[in-house]
Structure formats: structure tokens, C-alpha cells
Amino acid sequence: MRRVSLALVHYPVLDRSHAIVTTAITNIDLHDLARSAYTYGIDELFIVHPITAQRTLAEKVKNHWITGAGAKRIPDRTPAMTTLRIVHDLEGAVAEFGRGEPVESWVTSASANGSELGFSEARQLLAEAGPPVLILFGTGWGLAECVLQSAAQKLAPILSARENGYNHLSVRAAVAITLDRLLGVA
Numbered sequence: 001m002r003r004v005s006l007a008l009v010h011y012p013v014l015d016r017s018h019a020i021v022t023t024a025i026t027n028i029d030l031h032d033l034a035r036s037a038y039t040y041g042i043d044e045l046f047i048v049h050p051i052t053a054q055r056t057l058a059e060k061v062k063n064h065w066i067t068g069a070g071a072k073r074i075p076d077r078t079p080a081m082t083t084l085r086i087v088h089d090l091e092g093a094v095a096e097f098g099r100g101e102p103v104e105s106w107v108t109s110a111s112a113n114g115s116e117l118g119f120s121e122a123r124q125l126l127a128e129a130g131p132p133v134l135i136l137f138g139t140g141w142g143l144a145e146c147v148l149q150s151a152a153q154k155l156a157p158i159l160s161a162r163e164n165g166y167n168h169l170s171v172r173a174a175v176a177i178t179l180d181r182l183l184g185v186a
Helices: 027-039 052-066 069-073 075-081 090-098 119-127 145-150 171-183
Strands: 004-009 045-048 084-087 104-107 133-138
Touching: 004 027, 004 090, 004 171, 027 045, 027 052, 027 075, 027 171, 045 090, 052 069, 052 075, 052 084, 069 075, 084 090, 090 133, 104 145, 119 171, 133 171
Parallel strands: 004 045, 004 133, 045 084, 104 133
Antiparallel strands: none
8 A cells, every 4th residue: 555645735725816825824723633633543644835934923823732720621632733744835746656666656636637637546546555645635615736646646526416516615624625535445
């Protein structure tokens, strides 16, 4: 089985008019994504943000739950929060995760063009020998095209059951669904 990790990307991502922007880190994303990652056996969850003040905020939240008052009040949250790795950019996430080895980046998107990797195929690929896989999730309105184009694989979107195709999940929900489809126990 390949080693798998996740990265929550705050830059470069899109806003609703498809301009490349930087989004803010949210406390709930840190908590919920760490808990999902830990539940599915992920040891490192990278939070990618270029702004020092935002990374500092994320580190304070992380430390609150690992060594601070939060760890004393709700110790069950500590193991999950230890998965958080706060990094400046995607290159830093790849370097830290790869530990000198090549890394295969997979991306997610709510839109499809027909060439995406289905979850069954992806699950099979993860079971085979190969380089570690870093799965990138975008904030805002999704990952910038330059990130999508640089990936080895693009996972199929999570499809809506609605006739109108409504598909606007929170990143927290998308991560949980993706992890279950790729790493969940049947």
C-alpha cells in the first residue's frame, strides 16, 4: 500500500470569478480535517498557506490542542491534531512528505471533463507499489488551473444525487467522502 497524505491548499486557489487568490485558514477546517485524516490512517495533513500570520494562527490552534488547555480539556482531540503540518507552499508539502523521494500529486475538483480517475481505480492504484501520494484539496472555489495541470492524477468529482447536479460540498465533507472511498473499510 502506498503512503498517502493530504494537503489543504489556500493558495493558489480560485475565487467565484475564477481569479487566483489566497483564502483564510479556518479553525473548523483544521479540527475536522485532522480528525478525518487521523481516522483514516493519515499521519500528515499539510495546511498550505503563504502568509506568515495565517500559518502562525494555525500553529497556535494546533498547539492549543496538543500541549495547551485544549489538550487537558479534550485529550481525545490531541492525536488527530498531531497530524497537522503547517507549510508555506505546495513545494514545501511535497518535500516534507516525500522525505527525498518522488511524490505523486493527485488533485480533486468538483468539475469533470471525463478523464478523471474513478475512486475504484484510485483505490486499486493505492494498493499497488508506487510513490507516495499527496492528495490536494482546494479552498475557495477550487484549485488553480496550474495546480490541476501539474498533478499526476485528477480524481473524479463527488457527484450529486440531485437532478440539477448541485455540487457545492464543504471541503471538510469532500475530504471525508474521498477518504472513505479511497481508504475506508468496506
